Amino acid sequence: MIVRTLREAESGERRVVSEGWESARLLLKNDGMGFSFHITTIYAGANLTMHYQNHLESVYCISGEGEIEDLASGQIHPIAAGTVYALDQHDKHILRAKSEMKMACVFNPPLNGKEVHNEQGAYELQAETVEG
Ligand code: 9YT
Helix, strand or coil, X not given: CCCCXXXXXXXXXXXXXXXXXXXXXEECHHHCCCCEEEEXXXXXXXXXXXXXXXXXXXXXXXXXXXXXXXXXXXXXXXXXXXXXXXXXXXXXEEEEECCCEXXXXXXXXXXXXXXXXXXXXXCCCCCCECCC
């Protein structure tokens, strides 16, 4: 069994900080679950273009408000506490945070640990691993 706390993850190796967001990576590839699980904070005003070409991601909004634009259709969906979205088609999208947003994110395949977006807005499959 694996037991961890968000507090620990936010103050150690599992905390990854990038432009417009930071993420506490609670479960990763080396935990052997077949997915990774993160609590991600999107900073207020962030405007993030992402395209997870190597991963499927689902995102549940715990708090905050924003919107997601599906760049294939141009459709814009409001995001608020209680909303989930799933990028089942590796959908290229823009996430805009009107206020700080707390998101629970699941990735398949699981992240190694240190991934940040490349110039396409994707995560590479061979990123550095977080141990322990
Ligand atoms: C919601 C989203 O995709 N934010 C970018 C960070 C990512 N979820 C992560 O690495 O935790």
